Amino acid sequence: MTAGLYAARSRMNALLLEQMGFGGQLLTYEKVDNYPGFPEGVGAFGLAELVSAQALKFGLKTRNAEVVGLDLGGAIKKIILADGELQARTIIIASGASPNKLGVKGEAELTGRGVSYCAVCDAPFYRGQEVAVVGGGDTAIEEALYLTKFASRVHVIHRRDQLRATPVIQEKAFQNDKISFILSKTVADIKGGQAGVEGLTLCGVKDSQLSVLPVTGVFVFVGIRPNSAFVPAEVNRDRPGFLITDQEMATSVPGVFAAGDVRSKLLRQIVTAVGDGATAAFNAFRYIEDHF
Ligand SMILES: Cc1cc2nc3c(=O)[nH]c(=O)nc-3n(C[C@H](O)[C@H](O)[C@H](O)COP(=O)(O)OP(=O)(O)OC[C@H]3O[C@@H](n4cnc5c(N)ncnc54)[C@H](O)[C@@H]3O)c2cc1C
Structure with a gap:
C-alpha cells in the first residue's frame, strides 16, 4: 500500500491488485506497539485503514483480484489474473508472506x-x-x-x-x-x-x-513463507523462496521490483515494508523515465 501511495502521488498510472483485504497481515492481529509515531501503540486494522485512505486520496486505483502468473519476457510485462490479463511497464511485487x-x-x-x-x-x-x-x-x-x-x-x-x-x-x-x-x-x-x-x-x-x-x-506461529509461487523462476530468490533484490528493491529482472515480507531480508516488520515500498515506487518511477 505504501508502494501504491508513492506511485500514485508521483502521478504514475498505478493499479494495486489485492486478492483479499487491504492491509495484508495487519488484518490478523490486534495492536502494533513498535510503529513510529504512536507512543501508545496503534490498532493494526486502524493503521491499515489510514494507509489505505491516504493512498486512495492520492488517486491509487485498486482492484480485487488474485495474480496467478507474470510474463516478464518483453519490455511490456503481463500480469495474469484468474479472469484475464493486464499489461504494465513496471511491476512491484509486494505479496508478503503466509504462516508456516x-x-x-x-x-x-x-x-x-x-x-x-x-x-x-x-x-x-x-x-x-x-x-x-x-x-x-x-x-x-x-x-x-x-x-x-x-x-x-x-x-x-x-x-x-x-x-x-x-x-x-x-x-x-x-x-x-x-x-x-x-x-x-x-x-x-x-x-x-x-x-x-x-x-x-x-x-x-x-x-x-x-x-x-x-x-x-x-x-x-512457527515462521512464515513467501507468497512467491506466482513469480516466474527468472526472478532470483533465496532457498525458502524470498525474492532477492538490491538495496533499491530491484530484482534480477529489469523493471520488476519487490518490497516487504516477500523480499529476502533481515527484519520483516511494517516499518521495513513501508520503507521498501517507498523505495520500490521511487525506483519504478525512475525506470519508466529512463526506458519509455
Ligand atoms: C501475528 C503477527 C503479528 C505481527 N506484529 C507486528 C508488529 O507488532 N509490528 C510490526 O511492525 N510487524 C508485525 N508483523 C509483521 C507485519 O505484519 C509484516 O511485516 C507486514 O504486514 C508486511 O507487509 P507486506 O505488505 O510486505 O505483506 P503482507 O502484509 O503479507 O501483505 C501482502 C498482501 O498481498 C496479497 N497477495 C499475496 N499474494 C497475492 C496474489 N497472488 N495476488 C493478489 N494479492 C496477493 C495478500 O492478500 C496480502 O494482502 C506481524 C505479523 C503477524 C503475522
Whole structure:
C-alpha cells in the first residue's frame, strides 16, 4: 500500500491488485506497539485503514483480484489474473508472506476446528478454555499474551530450551500467570474429531519421550513463507523462496521490483515494508523515465 501511495502521488498510472483485504497481515492481529509515531501503540486494522485512505486520496486505483502468473519476457510485462490479463511497464511485487504449517498429523484436518494461525481472528472462540501456542519468537509470544484475554490457560510450546522473542516481550509473558511454558518439546500430532481439537502429543527434543497435553485450541506461529509461487523462476530468490533484490528493491529482472515480507531480508516488520515500498515506487518511477 505504501508502494501504491508513492506511485500514485508521483502521478504514475498505478493499479494495486489485492486478492483479499487491504492491509495484508495487519488484518490478523490486534495492536502494533513498535510503529513510529504512536507512543501508545496503534490498532493494526486502524493503521491499515489510514494507509489505505491516504493512498486512495492520492488517486491509487485498486482492484480485487488474485495474480496467478507474470510474463516478464518483453519490455511490456503481463500480469495474469484468474479472469484475464493486464499489461504494465513496471511491476512491484509486494505479496508478503503466509504462516508456516507444522506439517503434523491432524493439522490439516482440524484447521478451522481448533487449529488456527491467527489469534485475533479466533481467540474469542476459546473463552475459558485451555489452548496451546506453538513457537517461541515475537509473534508467538505476542499472540500468547493476546490469547490470555480469553483462554483460561495458554501453554507455549517451543522446541528450544529458551524463547527467541525479544526480551521486552518475553518479560511480559513471564509476568503473566495465565501463561505456562513447555520448552524443548515439539508437537508430534494433533488429536481430535468432528467436535474439534482434543489435545496434542508432545515429543521431548532431548529424550524423545511422548506426553499428551489436553487443549481445545492450537495456535501455530512457527515462521512464515513467501507468497512467491506466482513469480516466474527468472526472478532470483533465496532457498525458502524470498525474492532477492538490491538495496533499491530491484530484482534480477529489469523493471520488476519487490518490497516487504516477500523480499529476502533481515527484519520483516511494517516499518521495513513501508520503507521498501517507498523505495520500490521511487525506483519504478525512475525506470519508466529512463526506458519509455
Ligand atoms: C501475528 C503477527 C503479528 C505481527 N506484529 C507486528 C508488529 O507488532 N509490528 C510490526 O511492525 N510487524 C508485525 N508483523 C509483521 C507485519 O505484519 C509484516 O511485516 C507486514 O504486514 C508486511 O507487509 P507486506 O505488505 O510486505 O505483506 P503482507 O502484509 O503479507 O501483505 C501482502 C498482501 O498481498 C496479497 N497477495 C499475496 N499474494 C497475492 C496474489 N497472488 N495476488 C493478489 N494479492 C496477493 C495478500 O492478500 C496480502 O494482502 C506481524 C505479523 C503477524 C503475522
